[in-house]
Amino acid sequence: MALDHSMPVLIVDDYSTMLRIIRNLLKQIGFEDVDxxxxxxxxxxxxxxxxxxxxxxxxxMEPMTGIELLREVRADDKLNRTPFIMVTAEAKTENVILAxxxxxxxxxxxxxxxxxxxxxxxxxxGE
Amino acid sequence: MSRGPGGExxxxxxxxxxREYVSGKSxxxxxxxxxxxxxxxxxxxxxxxxxxxxxxxxxELREIAxxxxxxxxxxxxxxxxxxxxDRLPKAGEHLGAIVAATEEATNAIMEAAExxxxxxxxxxxxxxxxxxxxxxxxxxxxxxxxxxxxxxxxVVETLEQIEKRIGRFAAAxxxxxxxxxxxxxxxxxxxxxxxxxxxxxxGVAIEQSDVDALFSEKPARP
Numbered sequence: 001m002a003l004d005h006s007m008p009v010l011i012v013d014d015y016s017t018m019l020r021i022i023r024n025l026l027k028q029i030g031f032e033d034v035d036x037x038x039x040x041x042x043x044x045x046x047x048x049x050x051x052x053x054x055x056x057x058x059x060x061m062e063p064m065t066g067i068e069l070l071r072e073v074r075a076d077d078k079l080n081r082t083p084f085i086m087v088t089a090e091a092k093t094e095n096v097i098l099a100x101x102x103x104x105x106x107x108x109x110x111x112x113x114x115x116x117x118x119x120x121x122x123x124x125x126g127e
Numbered sequence: 128m129s130r131g132p133g134g135e136x137x138x139x140x141x142x143x144x145x146r147e148y149v150s151g152k153s154x155x156x157x158x159x160x161x162x163x164x165x166x167x168x169x170x171x172x173x174x175x176x177x178x179x180x181x182x183x184x185x186x187e188l189r190e191i192a193x194x195x196x197x198x199x200x201x202x203x204x205x206x207x208x209x210x211x212x213d214r215l216p217k218a219g220e221h222l223g224a225i226v227a228a229t230e231e232a233t234n235a236i237m238e239a240a241e242x243x244x245x246x247x248x249x250x251x252x253x254x255x256x257x258x259x260x261x262x263x264x265x266x267x268x269x270x271x272x273x274x275x276x277x278x279x280x281x282v283v284e285t286l287e288q289i290e291k292r293i294g295r296f297a298a299a300x301x302x303x304x305x306x307x308x309x310x311x312x313x314x315x316x317x318x319x320x321x322x323x324x325x326x327x328x329x330g331v332a333i334e335q336s337d338v339d340a341l342f343s344e345k346p347a348r349p
Contacts, residue, residue, distance in 0.1 A: 017233045065281065065321050091332035096341050106342065108336045116335060 001083070003125035005030040007053025012036075012043040012069065013087075014061040020058060022087070029121070039063045042066025042112070044072055047079055054121065059088035067102060074103040083124045087112070140215050201299040205292050218285040228278075232271035239264040266281040 009031050011022045019036045026034050035050070037043035039061040055073070059066035064084055066069070073079045086099050089110040096107050106120045152161065233254055239261035246257045311319070 009225075017237075019261050020234075020237055024244075066320060077332060081271070091334075091338070093333055093337070093341065095334070100341065107338050109333070109338055112335070 001125060003122060004053060004126055006033065007031075008033040008035060008050060009054045009056065010035050010037060010046060010052045011044060012038075012040065012057035012061070012066065014038050014058065015108065018058065022117075024114060025117050026056075028114050029118045040066065040069030040072070043069055047082070050108075051082065054083045054085070054119075054124070056085045056087055058081060059086055059090045067099060070099065070102045070104055085120060087117075142174070198300060201296050205296055210289065210292075214285045214288065218282045221282050225275045225278050228275050232342040233240070235268035236265050326347045 009026060011026070011034060012018055013019050013022065013036075016038075019038075020094070023034050023036070035046060035052070037046050041064045042059070043055065043057065044064070044086045046052075055069075057066040057069055058100070064072075065087065070084055073082055075082060080103075083105045085105070085106045085108060086104045087108045087110060099107055105124045108116060108120050148161075148164060148168065242301060243258055243261050246254055248254045
C-alpha cells in the first residue's frame with residue numbers, strides 16, 4: 001500500500017489537546033483529511049462508517065483502550081488491514097511487545113515531533 | 128498454670144500443706160477436727176490462688192487500658208478530620224486547577240501558533256505585527272508554570288503530612304506488614320491487565336530508538 005497524503009486519517013486520544021497537536025503535525029506533514037475520536041469505542045464506530053487509510057491511536061483511554069481497539073480492528077475482516085500506529089506514553093518494553101503481538105504497525109513514544117511522526121508513517125507504508 | 132511471686136505454682140503450696148497434714152496422721156485416724164482443718168487449709172489456699180489471678184487480670188486490663196489511651200492519642204494525632212475536611216479537598220482542588228491551567232495555557236499557545244501558521248506573509252508589516260502579538264500571547268501563557276508549580280508544592284506538602292502521620296500511627300500501634308496483598312478491585316485489575324500505568328519515569332521508560340530496535344526497523348506492512 002502506497003502512502004497517499006489525501007487518504008483519511010483517524011486520530012484517537014482522550015485528550016483534546018493531544019488531538020489538536022497531532023492534527024497540526026499531520027497538517028504540517030501534508031495530511032488534510034483528519035478525523036478525531038476520544039476513545040476506542042468511538043474510533044471503532046467511525047471506522048465502520050468510513051474507510052480510513054491510517055489510524056493513529058493513544059493507548060491509555062477509557063472505556064476502550066488503544067490496545068483493545070487494535071485487537072478489535074485486527075479481528076474485524078473489513079478493518080484488519082488498516083495501518084495502525086500506537087502513540088503513547090506507555091513506554092515500557094512489555095507494552096511495545098504486547099502491541100506488536102496484537103498487530104500494531106508502528107509505535108511512537110510521547111513526547112514526539114513532526115519528524116518522528118513523519119518517519120514512522122513513511123516506514124509503515126514502506127517509504 | 129498461674130504462678131506466685133517466686134515463680135512457684137500457686138496450687139503447689141496448698142497441696143503440700145494438705146500432704147504434710149495427712150502424712151502427720153496415722154491411718155484410720157481422721158476426725159471431725161481433721162476435716163475442718165483441711166477445709167480451712169483449702170479455703171485459705173483458694174484465697175491466695177484467686178488473689179494471684181486478680182492481680183494478673185488487673186495488670187493485663189491496665190495494659191489494655193494504657194494501649195487504648197495511647198491509641199486514642201495517636202488517632203487524635205492523625206487529625207483525620209482535618210485531612211478529610213480540609214487538606215485532601217484542597218489538594219483535589221489544586222490538582223483540578225493545575226489540569227485546567229495547563230489546558231488553558233496549551234490551548235492559548237496552540238491558538239497563537241495556528242494563527243501565525245495561517246498568517247499571510249504578503250504584507251510584511253501586518254505579518255510582523257501578528258507574529259509579535261502571538262509571541263507575546265505565548266509568553267503570557269507560559270506564566271502558568273509558576274502558578275502550577277506553587278499548587279503542586281501544596282499537594283506534595285499534603286502527601287508528606289499524610290505519610291508522616293500514618294508512619295507515626297503505624298509505629299505507635301506496632302503494626303506489621305500484612306502477609307497477603309490487599310484485594311485488587313476491578314479498576315486496578317483492568318489497569319494491570321491492560322498495562323495502563325501512564326507515563327513512566329526516566330530510566331523506566333524506553334526511548335524511541337529502543338522501540339525502533341524492537342520493531343527491527345522493519346515495521347509490519349499494511
